[in-house]
Amino acid sequence: MAKGVARSTAEPMGWSKWLLRGHSALVYAFFYAPIAVLTFYSFNESQIVGRWTGFSMRWYGDFLENDNVQQSIWVSVKVCIASTLISVVLGTLAALSIERFRWWGQKAFDAVLYLPIIIPDVTMAVMLMVFFSETAEWFNVIPGVDLSEGLEKLVLSHVAFNISFVSVVVRARLTNLDATMEEAAADLYANRWQTFRRVTLPQIMPGVLGGALLAVTLSLDDVVVSSFVSAVGATPVSVYVFGMLRKGVSPLINAVSVVILAASMALVIASLVLERVTNSPKGPEEE
Amino acid sequence: MTEVATPGLELQAERAESRRGFLLGLPAVVYLVVFFVIPLGIVIAYSFATRTRTGRTELRDWNLEAYERLGESVVRAVAFRSLWIAVASTLICLALAYPLAYFISTRKPATRNLLLVAVMIPFWSNFLIRTYAWRVLLDSDGLFTRVAAEVGFGDGRILFTNKAVILGLVYGYLPFMVLPLYAAIERIDWSLVEGARDLYASGWAAFRRVVWPLSKPGVIAGSILVFVPSFGAYVTPAILGGNKKGLVGSYIVDQFMDARNGPLGASLSVMVLAVMLIGTLVYFRQGGRNL
Amino acid sequence: MADTITDPTGAATATSNAVQLSGVTKRFGDVVAVDDLDLSITDGEFFSLLGPSGCGKTTTLRMIAGLELPTQGSVKIHGEEMGLRPPNKRPVNTVFQSYALFPHMDVRANVGFGLEMRKVDKAERDEQIAWAIDLVEMGGMGHRKPGQLSGGQQQRVALARALVNRPEVLLLDEPLGALDLKLRQQMQTELKNLQREVGITFVYVTHDQEEAVTMSDRIGVMHEGRLLQVDTPEAIYERPTTRFVADFIGRTNFLEATVAGRDEVVLANGDRLRLSSDHADGTAVAVTVRPERLTVHGRGQAPDDQHRIDGVLESAVYLGNAIIYTISIDWMRLEVRCPATLAGHRRSAGDDVTVSFEPEHASVVVG
Numbered sequence: 001m002a003k004g005v006a007r008s009t010a011e012p013m014g015w016s017k018w019l020l021r022g023h024s025a026l027v028y029a030f031f032y033a034p035i036a037v038l039t040f041y042s043f044n045e046s047q048i049v050g051r052w053t054g055f056s057m058r059w060y061g062d063f064l065e066n067d068n069v070q071q072s073i074w075v076s077v078k079v080c081i082a083s084t085l086i087s088v089v090l091g092t093l094a095a096l097s098i099e100r101f102r103w104w105g106q107k108a109f110d111a112v113l114y115l116p117i118i119i120p121d122v123t124m125a126v127m128l129m130v131f132f133s134e135t136a137e138w139f140n141v142i143p144g145v146d147l148s149e150g151l152e153k154l155v156l157s158h159v160a161f162n163i164s165f166v167s168v169v170v171r172a173r174l175t176n177l178d179a180t181m182e183e184a185a186a187d188l189y190a191n192r193w194q195t196f197r198r199v200t201l202p203q204i205m206p207g208v209l210g211g212a213l214l215a216v217t218l219s220l221d222d223v224v225v226s227s228f229v230s231a232v233g234a235t236p237v238s239v240y241v242f243g244m245l246r247k248g249v250s251p252l253i254n255a256v257s258v259v260i261l262a263a264s265m266a267l268v269i270a271s272l273v274l275e276r277v278t279n280s281p282k283g284p285e286e287e
Numbered sequence: 288m289t290e291v292a293t294p295g296l297e298l299q300a301e302r303a304e305s306r307r308g309f310l311l312g313l314p315a316v317v318y319l320v321v322f323f324v325i326p327l328g329i330v331i332a333y334s335f336a337t338r339t340r341t342g343r344t345e346l347r348d349w350n351l352e353a354y355e356r357l358g359e360s361v362v363r364a365v366a367f368r369s370l371w372i373a374v375a376s377t378l379i380c381l382a383l384a385y386p387l388a389y390f391i392s393t394r395k396p397a398t399r400n401l402l403l404v405a406v407m408i409p410f411w412s413n414f415l416i417r418t419y420a421w422r423v424l425l426d427s428d429g430l431f432t433r434v435a436a437e438v439g440f441g442d443g444r445i446l447f448t449n450k451a452v453i454l455g456l457v458y459g460y461l462p463f464m465v466l467p468l469y470a471a472i473e474r475i476d477w478s479l480v481e482g483a484r485d486l487y488a489s490g491w492a493a494f495r496r497v498v499w500p501l502s503k504p505g506v507i508a509g510s511i512l513v514f515v516p517s518f519g520a521y522v523t524p525a526i527l528g529g530n531k532k533g534l535v536g537s538y539i540v541d542q543f544m545d546a547r548n549g550p551l552g553a554s555l556s557v558m559v560l561a562v563m564l565i566g567t568l569v570y571f572r573q574g575g576r577n578l
Numbered sequence: 579m580a581d582t583i584t585d586p587t588g589a590a591t592a593t594s595n596a597v598q599l600s601g602v603t604k605r606f607g608d609v610v611a612v613d614d615l616d617l618s619i620t621d622g623e624f625f626s627l628l629g630p631s632g633c634g635k636t637t638t639l640r641m642i643a644g645l646e647l648p649t650q651g652s653v654k655i656h657g658e659e660m661g662l663r664p665p666n667k668r669p670v671n672t673v674f675q676s677y678a679l680f681p682h683m684d685v686r687a688n689v690g691f692g693l694e695m696r697k698v699d700k701a702e703r704d705e706q707i708a709w710a711i712d713l714v715e716m717g718g719m720g721h722r723k724p725g726q727l728s729g730g731q732q733q734r735v736a737l738a739r740a741l742v743n744r745p746e747v748l749l750l751d752e753p754l755g756a757l758d759l760k761l762r763q764q765m766q767t768e769l770k771n772l773q774r775e776v777g778i779t780f781v782y783v784t785h786d787q788e789e790a791v792t793m794s795d796r797i798g799v800m801h802e803g804r805l806l807q808v809d810t811p812e813a814i815y816e817r818p819t820t821r822f823v824a825d826f827i828g829r830t831n832f833l834e835a836t837v838a839g840r841d842e843v844v845l846a847n848g849d850r851l852r853l854s855s856d857h858a859d860g861t862a863v864a865v866t867v868r869p870e871r872l873t874v875h876g877r878g879q880a881p882d883d884q885h886r887i888d889g890v891l892e893s894a895v896y897l898g899n900a901i902i903y904t905i906s907i908d909w910m911r912l913e914v915r916c917p918a919t920l921a922g923h924r925r926s927a928g929d930d931v932t933v934s935f936e937p938e939h940a941s942v943v944v945g
Contacts, residue, residue, distance in 0.1 A: 103306070113319065119563060131325065157322070187644075265412050
């Protein structure tokens with residue numbers, strides 16, 4: 001490629017080179033400084049957030065003793081696990097159905113599948129809230145279903161947007177998977193299930209895992225949809241924190257925030273590592 | 288011997304295959320119809336429905352009243368404020384992201400990946416908490432406020448103003464701008480720039496005549512990716528914005544909660560959705576694909 | 579009449595057909611990929627389907643494998659109608675152009691995949707895998723992943739993975755296409771030897787005429803979905819029946835002509851040539867003669883028993899082992915290829931010459 005040769009042309013010279021570097025450094029500082037400040041103040045001993053009086057872990061201690069926060073974290077974890085499992089299965093099936101088959105109405109389904117990704121949180125939240133209030137009696141007719149608890153509504157709502165995200169990620173993987181691989185398996189006496197189990201699934205696994213991580217992240221991140229469908233007694237941590245911090249800053253929220261931030265960053269880094277591993281030279285057909 | 292031709296077999300097999308594909312997608316189809324298409328339908332129905340005196344929405348006497356109310360000055364003011372805040376956030380993001388994307392794409396591959404990862408990490412980290420971090424900085428005795436006052440920007444207080452909202456949106460959605468811009472600039476064949484330089488173009492002229500036009504798809508993609516969520520934002524203005532100056536997102540919520548005006552909330556939602564759809568269609572026209 | 583052989587050259591040895599296609603047509607929407615194709619492939623032969631890209635040869639192969647179903651017509655393997663049978667229930671195996679090796683399995687797992695699917699027990703399987711890996715000379719590489727192999731090695735694994743199942747017919751879709759020239763030539767010989775060794779019917783799809791000619795017992799030439807000619811490589815080269823076949827395989831000269839009775843054609847300059855053809859009187863045809871079958875003499879020095887045409891030497895190009903003369907005759911140019919050992923007789927541009935050829939070296943073609 002000519003790129004190696006020509007990079008020198010791309011890099012501006014003289015003062016503009018340093019201007020570019022300085023700007024980039026500032027943007028990175030902009031990205032990370034607020035997070036750093038937040039983390040710093042979470043170790044502040046003072047009751048008043050802005051006044052540094054000394055290092056202390058007391059707010060993390062408070063966090064550990066706060067039953068409401070603990071409870072909301074458990075709600076989030078339960079909702080996250082359930083909605084991720086359901087949306088990974090449904091999303092992967094949808095991806096296979098669209099990428100590997102042709103059927104009547106497929107185009108319409110494909111379009112609908114994109115909508116939850118682009119629709120604004122607020123619209124989605126309003127839709128689901130109105131839907132659950134209009135249809136509450138219908139659902140209660142089904143034996144064993146009681147949506148008043150809120151936990152089920154949260155799971156159902158999170159799946160509604162996560163299916164789409166999972167299927168987009170899995171589809172990207174499927175389009176890159178040479179379909180002759182599946183033909184070869186069929187040619188070698190594998191039936192459809194064996195072909196999927198032994199050839200297709202192992203190769204789209206990074207996509208499935210990537211989709212699952214995305215679903216986990218989105219489920220834990222969601223504030224708007226959750227605050228509209230959650231009921232008393234089943235408040236996920238994001239909604240709980242949102243409610244608290246609308247009232248103002250407090251050292252306790254700082255500590256809770258840092259914990260949540262650390263968890264979400266761990267997820268990102270896990271997914272980036274996953275990507276790195278599956279794209280290594282030993283992995284599936286990279287150029 | 289019998290006729291060897293087997294017309295119809297191919298069709299029969301195709302139909303079976305197509306049925307199989309449909310069945311595979313069926314669970315997701317049913318799920319999305321129940322938990323997405325029907326709710327969307329209900330909201331659209333709401334926008335044409337009647338509001339009773341007590342604030343209940345009843346699905347009868349279909350009318351366009353809620354859409355007519357979109358023209359009222361209060362609603363217009365909210366929509367206009369959302370619009371200019373979204374446009375301002377988009378332009379600031381573009382101004383910040385373009386040089387950064389240019390910088391990243393002119394690094395060595397190893398450095399490039401590292402710099403990209405550094406953009407991705409905040410991109411996927413909890414949005415709510417990242418917005419809250421600014422609340423801490425902008426608080427009356429927050430670091431930002433004190434530094435700004437020190438440097439001489441009045442009392443340095445911008446919390447609960449549109450400025451704070453724009454700052455929060457830029458912070459939240461900047462990665463949406465950097466990534467597509469990077470993708471567009473990285474793809475540019477630098478020998479074209481060399482060609483331009485060879486034809487006596489100055490560095491700046493080569494940029495303006497070659498690099499900028501070639502990176503335009505990235506500019507458009509990034510702008511839409513920032514504009515669309517900024518326009519419908521709810522969390523950022525709720526945390527950093529003032530109570531008096533609602534944006535479309537919070538105004539919609541108000542209609543369903545306090546004001547108990549379902550039809551108006553619904554018609555506003557439909558409008559916001561329409562803006563998103565147009566934005567997305569333009570995005571796909573530009574050949575944008577992944578997030 | 580299911581098992582009768584329609585084509586004369588294959589008939590002598592054929593007792594059974596490995597593959598029989600009757601009236602096979604494949605349409606993709608409005609495009610006819612394969613058009614009413616009849617073909618019998620004899621048990622144990624190395625058969626090539628040759629043609630330019632898009633001629634329908636790969637589609638034909640895929641219909642035998644069951645990866646596509648014919649729009650019309652029947653596919654039989656060893657006399658058994660395949661109908662709607664899916665690929666995994668057909669007694670054939672395929673070597674794909676891209677090899678399609680499973681990247682997440684090592685060489686042994688790839689080779690053993692078919693046996694495993696057919697529930698061959700472990701001990702038997704290991705033995706067969708070892709045999710197949712040995713057969714393609716990949717011993718010691720069993721634990722490598724496809725990503726760690728060169729193109730040639732991957733090709734061998736793909737071959738072993740198919741052969742280990744001892745299919746009744748092995749289908750090969752341009753398997754050497756991705757290899758460089760030298761490796762390709764080496765693999766041609768190896769493939770041919772391998773086929774003799776295992777005695778399995780090979781159906782080989784290629785666009786490379788040299789490859790087809792070197793390896794095949796018989797070649798079927800395809801063009802625009804039709805099978806134009808099925809014959810031995812020699813017959814295809816020496817006695818093409820259509821202009822396309824003559825042109826696609828090797829270089830040749832076409833002399834426009836008209837049929838005049840069963841045994842005679844009239845060239846454009848009025849010369850009469852004794853050549854038999856099945857075409858009706860007055861049919862516009864071409865007489866094709868390979869450049870190396872033409873001889874150049876000084877004007878008037880050509881032997882009487884050959885057909886002669888006078889012309890002027892236009893240019894001579896020395897190729898090392900041969901000389902290519904371009905000779906202009908009244909109404910066209912001819913290409914003549916002479917062995918370079920006759921360098922002493924080298925002629926120069928502007929010479930008056932006579933070109934001659936034996937009538938049996940010429941063929942009448944249509945199209």
